[in-house]
Amino acid sequence: MGNACSNHLGIPPAKGPSAVGCTDFMMDHTGQGSFFRLYYPCQESETAEKPDWVPCREYFNGLADFMKINRSLSERIFNHLFGSFKIPAYMDASFKSNGKCPVIIFSHGLGAFRTLYSAICAELASQGFIVASVEHRDQSASATFYYREKTESEKANQSVPKTSDSAQDNLVKEWMYYRTLKHGESEFPLRNKQVKQRADECILALDRLTEINSGRPGQNVLQTQFDWTTLENSMDLCRIAVVGHSFGGATVIEALCKEVKFKCGVALDAWMFPLDDEIFARVKQPIFFINSEKFQWAGNISRMKKLDSAVIQRKMITIRGTVHQSFPDFTFMTGNWIGKLMKLKGEIDPELAIDLSNKATLAFLQRHLGLEKSFNQWDPLIDGLDDNLIQGTNITVLQSAI
Ligand SMILES: CCN(CC)CCN(C[C@]12C[C@](c3ccc(C(F)(F)F)cc3)(C1)C2)C(=O)Cn1c(SCc2ccc(F)cc2)nc(=O)c2c1C=CC2
Numbered sequence: 001m002g003n004a005c006s007n008h009l010g011i012p013p014a015k016g017p018s019a020v021g022c023t024d025f026m027m028d029h030t031g032q033g034s035f036f037r038l039y040y041p042c043q044e045s046e047t048a049e050k051p052d053w054v055p056c057r058e059y060f061n062g063l064a065d066f067m068k069i070n071r072s073l074s075e076r077i078f079n080h081l082f083g084s085f086k087i088p089a090y091m092d093a094s095f096k097s098n099g100k101c102p103v104i105i106f107s108h109g110l111g112a113f114r115t116l117y118s119a120i121c122a123e124l125a126s127q128g129f130i131v132a133s134v135e136h137r138d139q140s141a142s143a144t145f146y147y148r149e150k151t152e153s154e155k156a157n158q159s160v161p162k163t164s165d166s167a168q169d170n171l172v173k174e175w176m177y178y179r180t181l182k183h184g185e186s187e188f189p190l191r192n193k194q195v196k197q198r199a200d201e202c203i204l205a206l207d208r209l210t211e212i213n214s215g216r217p218g219q220n221v222l223q224t225q226f227d228w229t230t231l232e233n234s235m236d237l238c239r240i241a242v243v244g245h246s247f248g249g250a251t252v253i254e255a256l257c258k259e260v261k262f263k264c265g266v267a268l269d270a271w272m273f274p275l276d277d278e279i280f281a282r283v284k285q286p287i288f289f290i291n292s293e294k295f296q297w298a299g300n301i302s303r304m305k306k307l308d309s310a311v312i313q314r315k316m317i318t319i320r321g322t323v324h325q326s327f328p329d330f331t332f333m334t335g336n337w338i339g340k341l342m343k344l345k346g347e348i349d350p351e352l353a354i355d356l357s358n359k360a361t362l363a364f365l366q367r368h369l370g371l372e373k374s375f376n377q378w379d380p381l382i383d384g385l386d387d388n389l390i391q392g393t394n395i396t397v398l399q400s401a402i
Pocket residue numbers: 063066067068108109110111112116245246247248271324325328330342343344
């Protein structure tokens with residue numbers, strides 16, 4: 001378990017009754033295909049390995065670009081700091097669930113990628129959800145990859161003759177890195193285009209899960225040991241929600257608007273800037289805004305309040321002592337003073353913060369997906385009834401701005 005043994009650092013294990021498995025899926029192989037990490041309830045396993053938190057070094061390179069720090073220096077720092085952390089899930093473990101699982105599509109934030117929210121996704125899977133954490137190809141991720149067909153010349157001078165006819169033989173891995181705003185480029189057109197693509201990618205991931213659920217998994221381009229046919233009839237496709245952090249929170253709103261199969265949404269510290277004004281009247285599903293104390297500002301909150309409705313449940317809570325990074329896994333990765341210095345931690349204990357967020361999320365999902373679980377025990381959290389929660393927001397928004 002790498003660092004986590006030496007000290008208390010590392011991603012907290014999930015608290016739900018099920019063990020958690022995870023695996024990766026990409027179909028089709030192009031940048032227009034669907035790419036996600038799947039977290040699911042699994043059989044206990046002694047043998048399965050826990051995967052590395054950051055899958056490969058290109059992600060660290062992308063992160064360095066995103067943070068505008070030197071690649072070679074940062075790669076050594078990131079590897080030293082985070083290189084040996086494991087995800088609290090078993091790679092390719094066998095799926096196991098009594099009854100159909102409700103489904104969640106998760107959307108990451110700007111500069112993140114599919115593996116960085118495992119404390120949230122693994123917790124939801126341990127509580128019986130199947131969670132697809134999408135990796136977006138809108139150039140908002142620090143890094144992501146896809147494949148292209150080999151050209152004739154590449155095929156011609158490939159070292160080993162094409163023996164095994166595996167899908168990957170004819171394919172070349174391509175990396176896509178975070179797109180920085182060009183000097184003088186206005187931000188809204190880019191972010192608005194990206195949020196629409198992100199919503200489409202969430203819908204495409206749902207379509208792939210629907211095919212997998214009907215026993216037609218198709219061709220997963222990634223060579224994993226997971227047997228996708230075991231997921232036939234595993235999903236309750238009447239109980240689907242979309243969840244996301246920051247830019248992923250805006251993606252939640254856009255996806256709800258585009259796809260009514262998403263019955264409700266949970267937006268974690270949403271960044272509302274990328275959204276068109278006219279979308280607010282078009283979203284009909286319940287939405288739960290779970291905000292950090294330090295990230296929000298009046299303009300952002302007033303856009304959330306445009307979604308207030310007398311007939312559709314719209315809820316908002318703020319977790320005291322949290323920062324924007326209290327939701328991604330980085331908040332568990334460093335000691336207190338580095339964490340606070342780098343704004344990866346707030347004043348509140350990171351595990352308490354994510355526990356409150358996860359329990360409030362589960363209660364909201366039970367209410368709006370009609371689950372027969374015991375998550376309603378956490379209903380008070382939806383109304384901010386806890387010492388560490390504020391109902392609504394700590395930000396004062398001028399009446400005129402609403
Ligand atoms: C100067 C760069 N400038 C870019 C526009 C601002 C950079 N920034 C603040 C950061 C992310 C930070 C970060 C990460 C990771 C370490 C590490 F050291 F732990 F690796 C440190 C420090 C740097 C905190 C944000 O963008 C905040 N943010 C995020 S952060 C999502 C994320 C990204 C990378 C991760 F590894 C984990 C989570 N997602 C959003 O959707 C939005 C925003 C702002 C508006 C919309």
